[in-house]
Amino acid sequence: MGQTKSINGQDLREMFAAATTWLEKSSADIDALNVFPVPDGDTGTNMLLTMRSTIEEAQQATDHSISGVSQAMAKGALVGARGNSGVILSQIFSGLSQSLADKESITGKELADALTRASTVAYAGLSNPVEGTILTVIREAAEAAKAHAATVSDDVVLVVEATVNAAKESVANTPTLLPVLMEAGVVDAGGQGLYTILEGALHYLKGEMEQLKLRRPWMVASSVPLTAKAPQMVGVEEVPYGYCTNFVIKGEGLNPDKLRKRLEKRGESVIVVGDDSVVRVHIHTLDPGDVVSYVVPLGTLHQISIRNMDEQHRDFIEMQKERMPAVEVAIVAVVVGEGLSNVFASLGATFIVPGGQTMNPSTKNLLQAVDLVASEKVIILPNNKNIVLTANQVQSLTQKTIEVVPTTTIPQGVAALLAFDYEADMETNAQNMNKAKAAVKSIEVTRAVRSTRLGGLDIKKKQAIGFLDGDLVAVGDKPDAVVQDVLTRVKLDEAEVITIYYGADTTSAEAEQIVAAINEQHSQLQVEVVQGGQPHYNYIVSVE
Amino acid sequence: MTVKIVTDSLGDIPSEVAEELGITVIPLNVLFGEGIYRDGVDLTTEQFYQKLIKSKVLPTTQIPSLGVFVQTYDELAEETQEILVIANSHKLSASYEAMVQAVGQMKRQCRVEVIDSQWVLMAQGLIVIAAARAAKSGASLDELMALTRKNIPxxxxxxxxxxxxxxxxxxxxxxxxxxxxxxxxxxxxxxxxxxxxxxxxxxxxxxxxxxxxxxxxxxxxxxxxxxxxxxxxxxxxxxxxxxxxxxxxxxxxxxxxxxxxxxxxxxxxxxxxxxxxxxx
CATH class of the missing domain: 3.30.1180.10 (Hypothetical Protein Tm841; Chain: A;domain 3)
Known part of the structure; x- marks a missing residue:
């Protein structure tokens, strides 16, 4: 790689033209990431359209200095900006042009300063800057550029490379800053878009034209694993998103800061950027008419765009569905305990109905769940002996086709769920799941609620009692000792995996002691400890 | 004249099998930190996985430059009038795209057909092997294309x-x-x-x-x-x-x-x- 001490106006135009081509290749993937502030799935498209307008203007610039080109780009970005990320992107170009004013060409250090300015201007356009978005990415990228230019090298390519690396890391980190991203298991779409633009510019500077042509941009993976959210029993009340309203005001003596404050009362995600003669407005509002009427006296309106975000959101949901395997069959599972619910949700249960030993759901509860899921075919996992009958009644009350896989314990339910095949039809799946459930041994340990004599065992109140596949087989004072007692009744030599779900009143340290004891005698076994959080049962253990 | 069969290294065809059946395998590149390695040529599979397990940086992959594909076709065109190129799934890499583009840049006259196998790994490899066997026993390019299309599903x-x-x-x-x-x-x-x-x-x-x-x-x-x-x-x-x-x-x-x-x-x-x- 040759040394590149400085770049001029033509370089600036060409590198962002390349960036636009690069962004175009992944704009659909970026659309699919979009969950914040409104999951309407258009971030990639909006950023691309903004970039196109930016480049068109740059190509018409008569002043070919970096100052002249950057002014043209800022103008093109401002008039062409679409959506939240597009408007913030236009602010970034505005900041760049401010810093590059009167310059013919720039060094790496000057570029780092310009990026820093771009970051400041981007933040200034918003009344409530949110971290974990494109803002964080431009800020951290600019910081890295500055640090690199100050301490390592003034070479433009190396500075941009440091910027791109920092941007990538920043994008991967967005879910830790913005909970809505964490829940969806995605990175911020606007941040990914900015990273892609910077990376495209870097490819150009490195002369990697073939890469630009034949490769595709990298989608940054979230630095935190996807945490599937347990489905809600009661549907969340639907809040309408309203209309995404965008326009440009041209006039005299405009005051963007004042206008922003006024508009904040009329909607959300308000961005107002520009100067005293041209102002771009982006706002999410339930009443776009009110917003437009308010600004009409200020000047002339241009590029008015009003889009129904609820409609966009529906399209987005459809698009997301296409990215997952088509699931014709939904699974409704009866589970209690946060940890266990998470396990079922993470393994693909469509709907969790809370319930278990002392909390049997009614037929109506199950029916509601069956009716709420989108699929016409539903498999129910009752996961308890007392709920199997209830589940069997659901079929007579619904038009949907129901298959009950009569799991009587949590381990059976997990085994059945693991056997679910995204490609198979409902019948095959029910068969596979029944087979899988039969292959697992379930151990449950709880405290006796009263003194009694059962199965030849004398039990005192509050003693720990252990069941193997529903039969009472052991009693003792300590739950962990009872688990081990029951384990001696299972052929562990033939087993491969033991999973221990410890309850709400049990510590992980105690559970780990059981693991140590098992490992001592059966080193071939894979033992996993999971916080089940279930009430009443100290331990639920599966042996496979 | 036998039809020549070309594929990329994602088909995992063992080199002795490729040699025996006359299959030309174009290696893709692995980028590991600063180093660029040609798949199966500069880096053996064993060496690669040792690096993968130890390395903190994950490797990335890339297809070779267009010129490599063009040159491969041109060289084969000295021996044959017909080439069948079987690519890995175009959804997983840009091989197919490059293989198609390279046809237009050839210097020699030769009929080259490119098929997307829609597979990678030995699934792609088996489709290529089946085509190479048929080519060896004298199948025409049209017959090979029909066979390959039938074998993909x-x-x-x-x-x-x-x-x-x-x-x-x-x-x-x-x-x-x-x-x-x-x-x-x-x-x-x-x-x-x-x-x-x-x-x-x-x-x-x-x-x-x-x-x-x-x-x-x-x-x-x-x-x-x-x-x-x-x-x-x-x-x-x-x-x-x-x-x-x-x-x-x-x-x-x-x-x-x-x-x-x-x-x-x-x-x-x-x-x-x-x-x-x-x-x-």
Whole structure:
């Protein structure tokens, strides 16, 4: 790689033209990431359209200095900006042009300063800057550029490379800053878009034209694993998103800061950027008419765009569905305990109905769940002996086709769920799941609620009692000792995996002691400890 | 004149098989930190996985420059008038695109046809091997294209992965994203549908996941070609191949190693079975 001490106006135009081509290749993937502030799935498209307008203007610039080109780009970005990320992107170009004013060409250090300015201007356009978005990415990228230019090298390519690396890391980190991203298991779409633009510019500077042509941009993976959210029993009340309203005001003596404050009362995600003669407005509002009427006296309106975000959101949901395997069959599972619910949700249960030993759901509860899921075919996992009958009644009350896989314990339910095949039809799946459930041994340990004599065992109140596949087989004072007692009744030599779900009143340290004891005698076994959080049962253990 | 068969290194065709059947394999590149390695040429599969396990930086992969494809075609055109190029799935890499573009830039006159196999790994490899055999016994380019198109839907494969992390990190997760986020340690069994990774099953232990591969292979009633491949677990591959050989004593089972380019996306300890044949 040759040394590149400085770049001029033509370089600036060409590198962002390349960036636009690069962004175009992944704009659909970026659309699919979009969950914040409104999951309407258009971030990639909006950023691309903004970039196109930016480049068109740059190509018409008569002043070919970096100052002249950057002014043209800022103008093109401002008039062409679409959506939240597009408007913030236009602010970034505005900041760049401010810093590059009167310059013919720039060094790496000057570029780092310009990026820093771009970051400041981007933040200034918003009344409530949110971290974990494109803002964080431009800020951290600019910081890295500055640090690199100050301490390592003034070479433009190396500075941009440091910027791109920092941007990538920043994008991967967005879910830790913005909970809505964490829940969806995605990175911020606007941040990914900015990273892609910077990376495209870097490819150009490195002369990697073939890469630009034949490769595709990298989608940054979230630095935190996807945490599937347990489905809600009661549907969340639907809040309408309203209309995404965008326009440009041209006039005299405009005051963007004042206008922003006024508009904040009329909607959300308000961005107002520009100067005293041209102002771009982006706002999410339930009443776009009110917003437009308010600004009409200020000047002339241009590029008015009003889009129904609820409609966009529906399209987005459809698009997301296409990215997952088509699931014709939904699974409704009866589970209690946060940890266990998470396990079922993470393994693909469509709907969790809370319930278990002392909390049997009614037929109506199950029916509601069956009716709420989108699929016409539903498999129910009752996961308890007392709920199997209830589940069997659901079929007579619904038009949907129901298959009950009569799991009587949590381990059976997990085994059945693991056997679910995204490609198979409902019948095959029910068969596979029944087979899988039969292959697992379930151990449950709880405290006796009263003194009694059962199965030849004398039990005192509050003693720990252990069941193997529903039969009472052991009693003792300590739950962990009872688990081990029951384990001696299972052929562990033939087993491969033991999973221990410890309850709400049990510590992980105690559970780990059981693991140590098992490992001592059966080193071939894979033992996993999971916080089940279930009430009443100290331990639920599966042996496979 | 025999039709020449060209493919890329993602088909994992063992070099001795490629040599015997006259298959030209274009290596793809693996970028590991500063180094660029040609798949299977500069870096053996063993060396690659040792690096992969130790390295903190994940490798990335790229296709070679267009010139490499053009040159390969031009060189072959000195010996033949017809070339069949079989690419890996265009949804997983840009090979297909480059292979098609390269045809237009050839200097020599030669009929070149490019087919997207919609597969990678030995599933792609078996399709190529079947074409090369037919070419050797004198099939025309048109016949080979018809055969290959017929064989693509007759091919299927499954692989056991240790983790989905590499696939996710590399942006090739496809619909297998449905298996992400599991709170239990499960072993995913993936295949390919419509050219991208597809989640077929998951098992709670690796031993059972391998049983799943066996069940998959034995679900075929007629087998043209079969292959078992691995990355870092030769013993497991050996055991599985033996079990399958006992079930299908007349079938030759190709043994191969997952190429570094695919290895960078699926991670170590991948074990797979590919079959070209018919079910029921």
């Amino acid at each position: 007759r091919t299927d494969a499954r692989m056991v992965l240790d983790t989905l992390n590499y696939l996710e990190e590399g942006g090739r997760i496809g619909k297998a994203r449905a298996f992400l986020g599991s709170r239990l340690k499960v072993t995913p069994i993936l295949g390919i549908r419509d050219g991208e990774a597809f989640p077929f099953a998951r098992e709670h232990s690796r031993a059972r996941a391998i049983d799943h591969l066996y069940d998959f292979a034995t679900s075929f009633t007629h087998i043209d070609e079969m292959a078992v491949e691995h990355a870092t677990t030769p013993d497991e591959a050996e055991m599985l191949a033996k079990r399958l050989k006992a079930k299908f004593p007349k079938t030759h089972i190709y043994r191969s190693m997952v190429s570094p380019v695919i290895g960078a996306h699926v991670g170590p300890r991948v074990l797979g079975v590919a079959v070209l044949g018919d079910r029921g």
